[in-house]
Amino acid sequence: MTSLAPLRRALLSVSVKTGLVDLARALDARGVELLSTGGSARTLREAGLPVRDVAEVTGFPEMMDGRVKTLHPKVHGGLLAVRSDESHVAAMQEHAIPAIDLLVVNLYPFEETVAKGGDYETCIENIDIGGPAMIRAAAKNHADVCVVTDVEDYEALRAELERNDGQTDLPFRKRLAQTAYARTAAYDAAVSTWMAAAIGEEAPRRRAFAGTLAQTLRYGENPHQNAAFYTDGSNRPGVATAAQIQGKALSYNNINDTDAAYELVAEFGGDAPACAIIKHANPCGVATGETLKEAYARAFDCDRTSAFGGIVALNRPLDGATAEEIAKIFTEVVIAPGADDDARAIFAAKKNLRLLVTDALPDPRAPRLAYRQVAGGLLVQDHDSGFVTREDLKVATKRAPSAQELDDLMFAWTVARHVKSNAIVYAKDGQTVGVGAGQMSRLDSALIAAAKAGRMGEALGLADSPAKGSVVASDAFFPFADGLMEAAGAGVTAVIQPGGSMRDAEVIAAADEAGLAMVLTGMRHFRH
Numbered sequence: 001m002t003s004l005a006p007l008r009r010a011l012l013s014v015s016v017k018t019g020l021v022d023l024a025r026a027l028d029a030r031g032v033e034l035l036s037t038g039g040s041a042r043t044l045r046e047a048g049l050p051v052r053d054v055a056e057v058t059g060f061p062e063m064m065d066g067r068v069k070t071l072h073p074k075v076h077g078g079l080l081a082v083r084s085d086e087s088h089v090a091a092m093q094e095h096a097i098p099a100i101d102l103l104v105v106n107l108y109p110f111e112e113t114v115a116k117g118g119d120y121e122t123c124i125e126n127i128d129i130g131g132p133a134m135i136r137a138a139a140k141n142h143a144d145v146c147v148v149t150d151v152e153d154y155e156a157l158r159a160e161l162e163r164n165d166g167q168t169d170l171p172f173r174k175r176l177a178q179t180a181y182a183r184t185a186a187y188d189a190a191v192s193t194w195m196a197a198a199i200g201e202e203a204p205r206r207r208a209f210a211g212t213l214a215q216t217l218r219y220g221e222n223p224h225q226n227a228a229f230y231t232d233g234s235n236r237p238g239v240a241t242a243a244q245i246q247g248k249a250l251s252y253n254n255i256n257d258t259d260a261a262y263e264l265v266a267e268f269g270g271d272a273p274a275c276a277i278i279k280h281a282n283p284c285g286v287a288t289g290e291t292l293k294e295a296y297a298r299a300f301d302c303d304r305t306s307a308f309g310g311i312v313a314l315n316r317p318l319d320g321a322t323a324e325e326i327a328k329i330f331t332e333v334v335i336a337p338g339a340d341d342d343a344r345a346i347f348a349a350k351k352n353l354r355l356l357v358t359d360a361l362p363d364p365r366a367p368r369l370a371y372r373q374v375a376g377g378l379l380v381q382d383h384d385s386g387f388v389t390r391e392d393l394k395v396a397t398k399r400a401p402s403a404q405e406l407d408d409l410m411f412a413w414t415v416a417r418h419v420k421s422n423a424i425v426y427a428k429d430g431q432t433v434g435v436g437a438g439q440m441s442r443l444d445s446a447l448i449a450a451a452k453a454g455r456m457g458e459a460l461g462l463a464d465s466p467a468k469g470s471v472v473a474s475d476a477f478f479p480f481a482d483g484l485m486e487a488a489g490a491g492v493t494a495v496i497q498p499g500g501s502m503r504d505a506e507v508i509a510a511a512d513e514a515g516l517a518m519v520l521t522g523m524r525h526f527r528h
Contacts, residue, residue: 003170010102142177186210247354261313412473417525423475481510
């Protein structure tokens with residue numbers, strides 16, 4: 001039994017007309033009868049192609065503003081009939097149902113309508129009904145019917161028909177059927193997710209998730225793990241939307257770390273040049289500067305050892321002077337909102353360095369969802385876009401911070417929310433000088449941050465650790481005074497932390513005794 005299916009009749013009904021005429025011409029050249037609807041039929045006729053309206057086949061006109069045009073037994077019977085089943089063939093003959101061998105459909109632009117801020121009624125009108133119904137019917141009957149839902153598959157279809165003299169092979173139809181079901185699933189996921197938000201349903205009883213393959217990866221976190229990268233269609237500026245100018249393909253870890261780096265540096269907007277250097281999803285150095293080159297150099301100085309092989313994120317377009325500095329050591333990825341010709345030329349000599357450019361910085365305050373898989377399910381929460389202003393801070397100690405300390409406290413707090421918990425960040429003059437991340441004890445994080453500050457001082461040839469005269473940020477409250485006292489011993493002069501511990505009074509008293517200024521945010525930023 002052959003797996004080849006002839007192609008005699010095709011139904012083309014698409015929202016996106018890209019490539020439609022060329023595909024239809026190729027089909028017409030093979031003697032395929034073309035059926036179509038509405039705007040698709042008009043486009044084909046304007047191109048001089050013979051096309052038959054679906055309304056002519058069904059005997060019913062398009063009605064209700066186009067809501068009803070393909071929901072008819074003569075369409076679905078033509079898609080669902082099993083060609084080898086005598087009773088199916090008899091039913092087709094009895095009811096004059098023409099067999100449809102190819103369905104080419106892409107759906108109403110619901111996702112695009114939502115992205116453009118369409119109101120509720122407009123979004124509802126852009127929910128496709130007939131399209132998904134036909135796609136599912138054709139995909140179910142892939143033993144006989146070929147279904148194409150992506151413009152990207154038009155060329156593959158033409159090549160398949162060329163290979164098989166106007167026929168399609170079963171493995172080819174199976175692959176397209178899988179793609180088709182994934183497309184309708186993604187479409188339904190987009191609709192249900194939008195509707196949950198539109199009606200204020202924070203935890204809907206059922207939630208759907210979907211993604212589109214952006215690239216397959218050599219492996220996952222480790223070489224024995226298979227991996228791929230999928231985009232969610234949100235078009236948030238970052239690694240998913242960036243153009244890769246040069247370098248090897250991104251790895252799983254590259255993508256994860258680059259996302260962390262760009263999300264952090266976006267916190268500083270474009271007001272002043274800023275740089276974040278990330279290693280294993282944690283910042284090893286973050287700084288602002290008068291120039292982008294200075295911001296990078298100050299971030300690099302925080303932890304020169306960890307910066308080797310790291311990810312560099314910039315909040316301004318990369319220039320030649322900054323590129324020259326970055327190129328002095330091995331760097332995995334550089335991501336920035338643009339890069340000038342000088343920078344591109346300098347990096348061109350670094351074949352393994354990956355340069356990514358985006359059109360914009362992501363909005364750190366934009367609401368979105370965050371997902372994490374656990375055995376048997378998914379954890380879903382609002383992305384941590386919470387922030388505090390200077391006016392939100394509560395001075396808890398006898399001494400209030402100075403203007404310079406307050407600037408550094410806000411800087412350190414901004415960085416701390418991007419450090420794995422328990423997080424401790426020492427900062428001074430718009431520069432991290434010590435980062436303690438991902439420890440089981442806040443005391444240990446404080447110790448590590450102080451040790452890193454000491455190594456920074458040694459690397460720079462300073463007489464004292466740069467932690468002396470710095471401020472400290474803690475992503476959550478100090479449960480005991482020990483972590484705070486470690487920071488005080490390192491030389492910090494001011495503290496920012498959420499507060500809320502049963503021992504707040506004890507911690508505040510210890511701060512007062514050490515002469516520290518302490519402000520409370522009332523908001524924590526755990527990042528596990």
